[in-house]
Amino acid sequence: MSETQYKPTVAYLGPEASFTHIAATTLFGSAGLVPQPTIPDCIEAVEEGKVAYAIVPLENALEGSVPMTIDYLFHGSELFINAEISMAIEQHLMVNKKMKEKSGQIESIHSHPVALAQCHKYLQYHYRRTPLMQTTSTAAAAKHVSENPELSIAAIGNRLAAEKYNLHIAEENIHDFHFNHTRFVVLSLRKGHLDLPNHSERAKTTLMVKLPEDDRSGVLHQILSVFAWRKLNLSKIESRPMKTGLGNYFFIIDVMENEEQPMMKGALEELAALNCSVRSFGSYYTY
Numbered sequence: 001m002s003e004t005q006y007k008p009t010v011a012y013l014g015p016e017a018s019f020t021h022i023a024a025t026t027l028f029g030s031a032g033l034v035p036q037p038t039i040p041d042c043i044e045a046v047e048e049g050k051v052a053y054a055i056v057p058l059e060n061a062l063e064g065s066v067p068m069t070i071d072y073l074f075h076g077s078e079l080f081i082n083a084e085i086s087m088a089i090e091q092h093l094m095v096n097k098k099m100k101e102k103s104g105q106i107e108s109i110h111s112h113p114v115a116l117a118q119c120h121k122y123l124q125y126h127y128r129r130t131p132l133m134q135t136t137s138t139a140a141a142a143k144h145v146s147e148n149p150e151l152s153i154a155a156i157g158n159r160l161a162a163e164k165y166n167l168h169i170a171e172e173n174i175h176d177f178h179f180n181h182t183r184f185v186v187l188s189l190r191k192g193h194l195d196l197p198n199h200s201e202r203a204k205t206t207l208m209v210k211l212p213e214d215d216r217s218g219v220l221h222q223i224l225s226v227f228a229w230r231k232l233n234l235s236k237i238e239s240r241p242m243k244t245g246l247g248n249y250f251f252i253i254d255v256m257e258n259e260e261q262p263m264m265k266g267a268l269e270e271l272a273a274l275n276c277s278v279r280s281f282g283s284y285y286t287y
């Protein structure tokens with residue numbers, strides 16, 4: 001896919017100044033970006049052909065997968081991954097400028113559940129009795145605080161959101177761990193990697209692997225050896241519930257190789273021979 005001829009439309013988890021918005025502008029620039037209120041709305045917009053791409057958060061270094069994305073992407077969607085971007089995340093506590101002198105009186109703190117989780121220790125230590133309110137994004141929380149100057153509330157989000165919604169940063173860098181990175185993925189109806197400047201040297205392939213029905217012992221070992229003896233490096237393996245009953249899982253496996261390479265083709269054939277059902281989300285680069 002070449003992006004040189006036209007400017008694609010891209011749905012992102014908005015509103016403006018969300019972390020996903022920053023990831024989207026880094027990859028695509030600011031033209032053609034279409035904010036959506038929720039992750040499912042982003043996925044639906046691309047499924048219905050209203051936009052060419054969607055960009056959503058997939059996984060956080062501290063908190064693991066973003067459940068909403070996993071649920072919609074791996075259970076029923078027909079989308080492929082065309083690119084990923086990994087970004088450092090810094091969280092700040094922000095209040096309405098009218099509250100600047102009264103940040104000791106915060107009555108509730110609003111943010112995306114992943115952001116609240118990333119600041120858990122800070123919140124436990126400083127705001128143990130303050131109710132935490134979940135919002136659809138950190139930017140939605142910042143916007144809410146900006147639109148309600150009469151309320152004694154705070155948001156957690158990035159510096160751009162504080163600037164965009166004219167808020168005062170009451171406390172900087174409140175995330176609990178220094179290494180706080182999030183992986184965002186670009187999705188579309190077409191398989192194939194985005195070709196933008198400055199991508200990783202190697203392509204990566206994401207697979208969803210369902211175990212065979214017969215539940216024989218040692219099958220996970222067999223699956224891993226399919227990759228091991230071919231020296232195919234895995235950068236991630238995660239088990240997720242199938243949602244069909246307790247104890248039923250599928251695996252999300254990221255392999256550091258392009259699926260067009262002969263070794264990968266062989267691996268996919270061998271997985272099929274083991275009676276595993278495999279869906280490839282395609283091969284793509286990291287930005």
Ligand SMILES: O=C(O)C(=O)Cc1ccccc1
Binds near residue numbers: 017114
């Ligand atoms: O809420 C946002 O701004 C997002 O884009 C989702 C998110 C939340 C926390 C860390 C990374 C991404």
